[in-house]
Amino acid sequence: MSTTVILFSILAIAAIATGVSVIINKNPVASAMSLILHFFALAGLYLTLNAQFLAAIQILVYAGAIMVLVVFVVMLLNLGKESALTERFNPRTGIAVSMGVLLIAQLAIAFFGQPTGYNQLSDKAALNGTAESIGTVLFTEYLFPFEAISLLLLVAIVGSILLAKKQQKESV
Amino acid sequence: MLQTIPLEFYLILSAIMFMLGVIGVIVRRNAIVIFMSIEMMLNAVNLTLVSFSQFMGDSAGQIFVFFVMAVAAAEAAVGLAIVLALFRKKQTVYVDEVNVLKW
Incomplete structure (x- = not known):
């Protein structure tokens, strides 16, 4: 091995x-x-x-x-x-676990029954994983999503402060 | 070659991790543990994206993982703020004791 x-x-x-x-x-x-x-x-x-x-x-x-x-x-x-x-172990637990095992088995059959054929990393894998390569793609091709995600984070900060701050009166 | 693990193994591992997350969400009552299970599901999907990206030589998958992480950070902030607000109002974090939206 x-x-x-x-x-x-x-x-x-x-x-x-x-x-x-x-x-x-x-x-x-x-x-x-x-x-x-x-x-x-x-x-x-x-x-x-x-x-x-x-x-x-x-x-x-x-x-x-x-x-x-x-x-x-x-x-x-x-x-x-x-x-x-x-923690209540009702039938829900058994159903959850058995459905999970069933799905895993199904996926295993699907994946191993018909192999994807990808047995080696791509030749570009070592290059694509570096900070330089990701940064280049992020700041050219994906610049707008990058800016949008920064706005999302700002909204999340404001929202979490609003949610977590002490309520003035009983109205939630 | 250095790499000998076929793609299928990463996909199955990711599926197992995703199912662990789903089972955690269904079985547990503690809102914070449910929250952690959701993080586990997000990570399982991230693993799938990274492995497809690296096996196919397209860096778009890794960019998506970057964005998923940013969204997960935002989700963590808002979700935990909700848990805090809930605890302040109802003195509990157990989801079956919270039914104000149920009628």
Whole structure:
């Protein structure tokens, strides 16, 4: 087995294990910590795909900024009594899991039954993953979406401040 | 060649991660954990986009991932603000105890 296969296997197993850990942990802080590990595993998977820039952004934005926000809210709400609370395992749980397994099986049959034929990374993959290449495309071909997304972020900041600030009177 | 993992494995891994996210949204009651499951689903789709982009040699997929991350950041800010406002109003983050829009 080559290094890439071993690396992919480790990262894939880590990503799935931490993903399962996110949804079965009773404690939201433990879920958040698992999710951070999940994001790191994904950044490693991006590296196996030669997408260095996105791996760096994944760690900076997801594992850094977004998860700090989530952990901050979890701590702020002080949900310490979560372990005493019983998550209800009704038929809904069984249906959700079985439908999920069914869909995965179906997709596996679809993908492996008729291979896509893409067994190697493209020759341009190493070049396309760099910050230079992405920056060039982002600031020429995708300049308008880039500006639009900055406006979206501004609106999101204003909206979240408006939502989270103390209400003056009882009208929500 | 350095790369020997076929595209199918990335797609299946991404599908498994997406399903974990869906199961989390359906099963859990804590709004913050549901929120984290949504992030997991977004990441699963990101993995698909990056792998298609790198296997086909077109950088557009990676640009989309960049935009998805920006939207996810905006969604995180607004979603958590909603959770905070909800907790302040109803003293709970469990979604089955919140039914003000149900009649």
